[in-house]
Amino acid sequence: MSEKINEFYAFLDGRKEQVLSEVKNLAADNRMDESNILKAKANIYDICKAVFGVASKGTSEDMVKDAFFSKFSNITGQWESSLEKAKAHDDTHKILIEEAKFSAVSEIKEKVEELF
Amino acid sequence: MTEQQAIALFKCLADKSRIQILKSLMSEDMYVERLSERLGLTAATISFHLKKLVDAGAVKSRKEQYYTIYSINDEVFNVSMLDILKEESEEENLQKERDEAYRKKVIDSFFEYGKLKSIPTQRKKERIVLEEIAKAFESGKCYTEREVNIIIADFNDDFCTIRRDMVAEKLLVRDKMTYKKA
Numbered sequence: 001m002s003e004k005i006n007e008f009y010a011f012l013d014g015r016k017e018q019v020l021s022e023v024k025n026l027a028a029d030n031r032m033d034e035s036n037i038l039k040a041k042a043n044i045y046d047i048c049k050a051v052f053g054v055a056s057k058g059t060s061e062d063m064v065k066d067a068f069f070s071k072f073s074n075i076t077g078q079w080e081s082s083l084e085k086a087k088a089h090d091d092t093h094k095i096l097i098e099e100a101k102f103s104a105v106s107e108i109k110e111k112v113e114e115l116f
Numbered sequence: 117m118t119e120q121q122a123i124a125l126f127k128c129l130a131d132k133s134r135i136q137i138l139k140s141l142m143s144e145d146m147y148v149e150r151l152s153e154r155l156g157l158t159a160a161t162i163s164f165h166l167k168k169l170v171d172a173g174a175v176k177s178r179k180e181q182y183y184t185i186y187s188i189n190d191e192v193f194n195v196s197m198l199d200i201l202k203e204e205s206e207e208e209n210l211q212k213e214r215d216e217a218y219r220k221k222v223i224d225s226f227f228e229y230g231k232l233k234s235i236p237t238q239r240k241k242e243r244i245v246l247e248e249i250a251k252a253f254e255s256g257k258c259y260t261e262r263e264v265n266i267i268i269a270d271f272n273d274d275f276c277t278i279r280r281d282m283v284a285e286k287l288l289v290r291d292k293m294t295y296k297k298a
Contacts, residue, residue, distance in 0.1 A: 030132040033168075034161065092164035099160055 002061055004115045009049060011111050015104070016045040040097045044104035051075065065116035069109075076105055117195055119205045121173065125192065128172035133157060134165045138174065138188065145187040219244050232272040235281075243285055249278065250287040253297040264288070264295045 019042040026035035055068040079101055086094035117125070128134060136155050140146060148166065152159045166186055169175035176189045222244045226233055232249070236242045252267050253259065259267070261279075268275035268282075279295075282288040289296045 030130070033131060033164070034133060090167075092160070092167045096160050096164050099158075 004061065005052075005056060005064075008052065008111060008115055012045040012049050012108070015107065016042050019045075019104075037093075037096045037100055041100040041104045044101050044108070047075065048072065048104075048108050061116070065112055068112060072105075072108075076102075079105075117192070117200055117203060119203060119207075122200045122203070125172045125174060128168050128174060131165070133161070134169055134174075137162065137165055137169065141175065141186060141188045145185050147183040147185050151186070223248055227271075230271070232278075235272070235274065235277060242281065246278070246282050246285055246287055250282065250297060253288070255297050258291075258294040258296055260294060 019038060023035050023038045023042060026032075026038060051071050052064075052068050055071050056064045059067045079098055083095065083098035083102070085091075086098060129138075133155070137151060140151055140154055146154070148159050148162050151157075151162045151166075155162070157165075166175060166177075170177060170186075173192050174189055175186050177184050177186050179185075222236070222241045226236055226241070226245050227248070232245060236245055249268060249271050252270070253264075264279055265275045268278045272278060279288070283290050283295075286298050289298050
């Protein structure tokens with residue numbers, strides 16, 4: 001496994017740990033709803049790792065970014081439509097969950113752009 | 117405030133962010149963006165909490181030009197905790213309904229066309245039967261023993277036992293030679 005991929009996985013694991021620690025802190029601060037919503041963000045790093053693993057298999061390192069974005073956008077596309085629906089129905093809970101997921105997505109995209 | 121409303125309100129208030137929002141609204145009415153700046157939470161987070169507070173009745177909203185302004189619902193917060201606790205619970209009403217159904221069942225079993233068929237052996241059932249007979253007595257009126265016997269005899273021939281049991285159950289009060297409904 002290349003150094004870049006290792007670094008990317010380490011980034012995902014590190015961010016997941018940070019978010020989970022934020023989840024704990026929010027719960028300890030009696031902000032249970034925000035804590036539960038943030039759990040959705042923590043899951044995204046694992047999903048992303050799995051998608052990246054599939055995208056990078058048998059793909060050269062200079063093509064891995066496009067392969068990953070192509071696969072990842074299939075998933076995030078569903079989240080986008082879910083967010084639009086939530087906004088249309090003023091479903092504030094769903095909006096927060098989808099926005100938490102997208103904040104992880106934008107961090108991940110930025111890291112991928114930086115590394116590959 | 118019903119018991120369910122009180123539970124929803126207390127659940128809603130058990131959150132630090134929502135308490136912070138309410139504290140801010142105590143100082144002045146505000147819109148989402150202003151609360152967001154003040155509390156350092158995203159506008160979406162503030163909207164989420166405000167919706168919960170509005171649903172629980174803790175906060176009211178009104179439209180002012182392009183903005184939705186939020187304010188404390190004083191009415192809810194002016195209700196004292198004691199008033200909430202004094203509110204009859206739905207569980208209590210359910211219990212009353214069950215008791216009433218049981219009572220009706222006992223009366224239907226032991227009375228036939230207004231006559232007491234037999235005196236129940238179970239004390240709980242006998243109490244219900246005696247309470248039903250006590251309805252034939254006027255409150256505050258003094259009755260001689262003979263008058264009491266005649267009234268009870270309309271229900272059952274064993275007026276002596278019933279009269280004594282009514283006194284024992286404190287449904288009738290005996291004062292020398294007269295009886296009064298308790």
